Amino acid sequence: MNAICPLPGSFRDPAGRVYDVDGQIFRTIEASFSPEFEFVKSTELLQKLIVDHRLLPFERVEANDVPRFSRETNYVLRVPRLRFVSYPYEWSFSALKTAALLHLEIQLTALEFGVTLTDASAFNIQFHGARPVFIDHLSFRRYRPGEIWTGHRQFCEQFLNPLLLRSFFGVPYNAWYRGTQEGIQARDLSRILKWRHYLCWNVATHVVLQSFFQRSVQNHNLELAKESLPTNALAPGAFRRILKKLHSWISKLMPADTEKTVWQEYTKSHSYSSEEIEHKQRFVSEFVRRERPKLIWDLGCNTGDYCAAALQAGAEYAVGFDNDHGSLELAFARSREQNLAFQALFFDAANPSPNQGWREQERYGLQVRASADAILALAFVHHLAISRNIPLEQLLGWIIGMAPRGVIEFVPKNDPMAKTLLRHREDIFLDYTRESFLSYLEPVAKITGTEIVSSTGRFLVAYERRSKS
Numbered sequence: 001m002n003a004i005c006p007l008p009g010s011f012r013d014p015a016g017r018v019y020d021v022d023g024q025i026f027r028t029i030e031a032s033f034s035p036e037f038e039f040v041k042s043t044e045l046l047q048k049l050i051v052d053h054r055l056l057p058f059e060r061v062e063a064n065d066v067p068r069f070s071r072e073t074n075y076v077l078r079v080p081r082l083r084f085v086s087y088p089y090e091w092s093f094s095a096l097k098t099a100a101l102l103h104l105e106i107q108l109t110a111l112e113f114g115v116t117l118t119d120a121s122a123f124n125i126q127f128h129g130a131r132p133v134f135i136d137h138l139s140f141r142r143y144r145p146g147e148i149w150t151g152h153r154q155f156c157e158q159f160l161n162p163l164l165l166r167s168f169f170g171v172p173y174n175a176w177y178r179g180t181q182e183g184i185q186a187r188d189l190s191r192i193l194k195w196r197h198y199l200c201w202n203v204a205t206h207v208v209l210q211s212f213f214q215r216s217v218q219n220h221n222l223e224l225a226k227e228s229l230p231t232n233a234l235a236p237g238a239f240r241r242i243l244k245k246l247h248s249w250i251s252k253l254m255p256a257d258t259e260k261t262v263w264q265e266y267t268k269s270h271s272y273s274s275e276e277i278e279h280k281q282r283f284v285s286e287f288v289r290r291e292r293p294k295l296i297w298d299l300g301c302n303t304g305d306y307c308a309a310a311l312q313a314g315a316e317y318a319v320g321f322d323n324d325h326g327s328l329e330l331a332f333a334r335s336r337e338q339n340l341a342f343q344a345l346f347f348d349a350a351n352p353s354p355n356q357g358w359r360e361q362e363r364y365g366l367q368v369r370a371s372a373d374a375i376l377a378l379a380f381v382h383h384l385a386i387s388r389n390i391p392l393e394q395l396l397g398w399i400i401g402m403a404p405r406g407v408i409e410f411v412p413k414n415d416p417m418a419k420t421l422l423r424h425r426e427d428i429f430l431d432y433t434r435e436s437f438l439s440y441l442e443p444v445a446k447i448t449g450t451e452i453v454s455s456t457g458r459f460l461v462a463y464e465r466r467s468k469s
Contacts, residue, residue: 004069008361015138019069025082026066027058027137029075036141037075045113046137054106056080056126056135077137083295083317083341085369088122088158089177090345090353092328093166093255095132096173099125100159102132104247111240116143120151122158122183127343130336146233149242156206157183160246163253164189164207168197170257172325174346181357186210202249257325280409280453281309283460284376287407287449288313293373297321297402299349300380304331307342310376319372321347349380350388367402375399375406378460382411385432386421392431393440400445404465410437415456434459 006017006028015033019026029037040046049055058077066076088096099122107117117139124136161184162173169192177183190211197203284306288296294316298307301320310318322328323346331344347353347366357363377399384390399408411418412434413427434457441447441463449462 006069008359009357009363011358011362013136013138016073017069021066023081025079026061026069027077027079028069028073029077029138031072031074033138034074037138039142040113040115040140043113043115045110045115045140048113049106049109049134053131054102054134055137056133058137079135079137082126082135083128083370084319084343085364086127086343086345087178087353087363088162088183089174089181090347091127092325092332092344092346093163094329094332095127095130095344096122096159097163097250097253098130099127099132100155100163100250101247102134103155103159104243104250106134108240108243108247110140111143111236111243114143115140116147117141117151120155120158129339129341129343130332131339143236145236148234149239152206153186153210154183155246156210157185159183160206160250161186161189163250164203166255166257167253168193168256170255172346178353178356181363202245206246255325255329276454279451280378280460281306283449283451283453283462284378284407285309285313287462288315288374291374291405293405295319295370295372296374296376297372298376298378299347299399300378300383301331301344301376302327302379304334304340304342304344306376306378307331307344308334308338308340311340311342315374316341318342320344321349323348349384350390372403373405375403377406378409379411379417381408381437382415382418382421382432386418386429392429392436396437396440397444400441400463400465405448405463407460407462408441409453409458409460410434412457415454415458 004019004021006019010018014030015036016027016029019028046055050057056079058079061076061078069076088099091099102125103117103120103122110116118141119139121136124134124139125132126135127133162177165171165173165176165184173184186207190207193203193207198208288310292314293310296307296310296315296318298304298310298318298320301307301322302324304320307318307320318341320331320342322331322344325346328344328346331342334340335342335344352366353363355361355363355365355368381392381395381399384395385392396408399406413419413422413432438447438461441461443466445463445465447461448464450459452459
């Protein structure tokens, strides 16, 4: 039997690899790391974290019960398949903050069991709805009293510094983070700090000092084994105090750009009447009850109204995408407060996350990560077609290519929202008409339902993708 290759993004950890075998996810543990895993497992830390819903559960699988993997392994673990894999550069401020706090809480709990984390990668955390969960079972190892915090620099770059960029300056970190994939280095953040920031002890410790070490190593003026905290012994009590102070500081961070965004207020400022809103929600709910999608995507989810309606109508999991940070904060808060199976992610539809990283396979683009059963594109098409000059035919083909069925809304030019987009520009969109919209749909999709939902002529189309002949 031929060996099965690991997932391309799991190459970094020599302790083990991750495999996708017929839809099941397995994590292997190499012989070199087995003693550490056995020690950590014997402390019952992992079981506590699983019971607390902070760690992805796992079960050991006998080697002869699974196909042969490409390396010799001592243990094979089977873990649940995640509903949707997201990356830190797609998270809202609140989501990244919640993930950072979870990482610190897990580290503090681990120390109680004589265990520590080998790294501090934000990619080791995923979300179910708005609830974060740690997924890397091989990040745990025996704690050696007096050792420095080896994950300090990584925690700052992948959690703390992006949060500070938004908290200090109101600048979203998403594009910067996506461009580097490793977060934001202290030496880069320190260049834009104001003098008032230097008066903060936390900034001095976790940004300025980090920046000094990085510059020193780069200039070969100082040799350090770790570009992190000094290498002298760090007492367990001091380690805990660092973690607790960081937790307290991060828990109080808030975005500096607190003014309301245009689309954050959309649910109050749109051109629908209450009756028209009910028609739209009823159409979406009937579509979901008829199709029963396990995974539904909502392009331009805003604060999550229709994701919530889809879940109530029977969808199992909803992922909403939007590029308005104010809307995403409200969507995340809704999901957390109502404990919804709804995940809201930052998404620029004209520039979606691509395949990238090592060999362009370490981090997958949107459509490679999962296949939606159904899609909602409500009050979405006119933004891409008019604001971003995306040809209508291409746009519809792209949407329909994402899922075999869905609901798309067409907003005519006489609608107040479309007029707003056209207010300060020439109307060059000659094919942006209802007739063209339907003619572009016809070759690629079968229309299974329509409904006009506003007095301005907005209308919804339910579709089923045509099979390729």
